Amino acid sequence: MDFLNALVAFANFVFIPATAYGAQLALGALGVTLIYGILRFSNFAHGDTMAFGAMVTILFTWLFQSWGISLGPLPTALLALPFGILGCMALVLFTDRVVYKFYREQKAKPVILVIVSLGVMFIMNGLVRFIIGPNDQRFADGERFIISVREFKALTGLKEGLAFKTTQGITIVTAIIVVIALFWFLNRTRTGKSMRAYSDNEDLALLSGINPEKVVMITWLIVAALATIAGTLYGLDKSFKPFIYLQLLLPVFASAIVGGLGSPVGAIAGGFVIAFSEVMITYAWKKVATYVVPEAWAPDSLVQLLSTDYKFAVSFVILIIVLLFRPTGLFAGKSV
């Protein structure tokens, strides 16, 4: 029995990766939930908005790298992130003017807007692949690890190693900062309050003199910032490939719906629920179990509930369970 080694193995293979992944999903789901709450449709183009923002960030990162600018141990991408956000803001405002505004004035039904966003998704996806190509792009630089397996083993003398990547650390820290800033904005500022009012009751908000166009614009700007940050963090931590973001759309939506569409707290909770269940259900627990149970009971099999191929299936099963028993999501958002 060796709880310390079990704990380290658990942290290395489950807790740290799942927390970083959960933070990325939560940021993505926040964007989806804001659009749903305020503009009242499911934005399927969100995954590719993330890809576009990340792409602009990558282009600026390369530019800075060619100029020899770096942040020392931190990735240069952090410096390029504000430019990526600006690029992404320009794109979403442009699509809003050209596409969504027309349907908003028509008072189109949400289902029409969903299909419209699907079209926008394909165009954005094509645009990203056209500009940067369909392949893997690596843009991470700086220190790779906050603590690497070898350092950890030398430090503690434990049999199991623990790796904590710089990108994972940055992901978690950035997510916390962004979430705090967002909640402060929504709860404390006049614009934030008007956004929540518009979300709660559109007609009443209009009667009390809130400018709807301004609310819509601010929403898009916040969503663009969230999407770019989420996309860049995901690309930094894993790797950037345009199609990956299309696949990421599924767990992001699952997170938003599980948490309750339209509820920012729900989006964050949903992100972590989905991430942890994906990782924990597909993880082979043999290693951890061998440390914890008495030697005679040590398992021969892998103690793996589902093969890793079924990772995405896990998010859908949770989604279905939540929709069956609590259609408004864990944090009572709008029902779908």
Place this chain on the structure above:
Amino acid sequence: MKKLLTATAATALMAGTAFAGGHGKEVKIGVILGFTGPIESLTPSMADGAELAMKEVTDSGLLLDAANVISVRADSTCVDAGAATAAAERLVTAEKIDGIMGADCSGVTGAILSNVAVANGVVMVSPSATSPGLSHANNEDEGLFFRTAPSDARQGVVMTEVLMEEGLKSVAVTYTNNDYGKGLADAFQAAFEAAGGTVTISAAHEDGKADYSAEVGALASAGGERLVVAGYVDQGGSGIVRAALDSGAFDTFHFPDGMISAKLDENFGSEIDGSTGQHPGTDSDGAGKFVELVNGAFDATSPFTPEAYDAAALIMLAMQAADSKDSADYKLKIMDVANAPGEKILPGELAKGLQILRDGGDIDYEGATAVELIGSGESAGNYRQIVVKDGATTTVKYR
């Protein structure tokens, strides 16, 4: 009018007889390789290798009636059977090729073979499809399919020998989820367990994902002294190695042929020092001759490049032996020119081989990879064993 008709008919008849002999002035060989996709870093030099043989034959002016050998390239994509079949179909029906040098990956090779090559009766010689599933014991290929690469059943045995000599008794295996990966992983597991080793886990991974930490988590949990990565270096294989290194799950790896390329050193450098691997290759006289012949025009030691040269050479030598560029005729001659008896032919000596065949003699094509076709027409298999030392793949020996 009547005269014109007779004249036309006569001309057509004459043209017909000329072509019936198979002595067109032109021989077209399709080069179907995955110029895009998971082994795109390997294919350019493979195609160059094949085209080098074609150029050599054209320059000699000895094939059939001093035929001009033309290469027609097409993209197999390595993974998309539909796209590969369409590309091959186009070459056969529109370009009217006389033989196929390709395809590269096992899955698309099987698709092209059954949908295009057998359907149209075109000979196919693959330089790199290694799945045991392509060994046609019962003539399902109608004698049209050959390969200058050995079956992975053989690679599985060689891998076992390498690992056993390193003193490793238990390994974890991950393979790319397709015909190549599954075939190789199964062949290896059978051979390794027969030799007394243990495979702790044999798990598939999908190509084209951003994150392999979950897959590596399962592999790490199963344990093993080394991780065998039967994947592609331009795809998930590298992702698995990266995730395994990052999480400290494995320090050393064993790489079969799909993983060994200059890209591997570039991606990981000295991080994977001590890792081992093997890919088809030989230190026979032919291999050295081939490097000389290429003379730095492209990377002559890149995996499957010598095999591609040999595949193209075999097609043309068999045409000469059969005195016909018709697949139905020369498919019978490929085994004859590849194996003993006869005069040994090395790279750069294709003209000599063509001359001997024209004079009615017999040749034993050795080529760049010591070609010896066995069974239903596949290479017996020589392998180059490598080890990663100071961030560079270095040759240990040939076996």
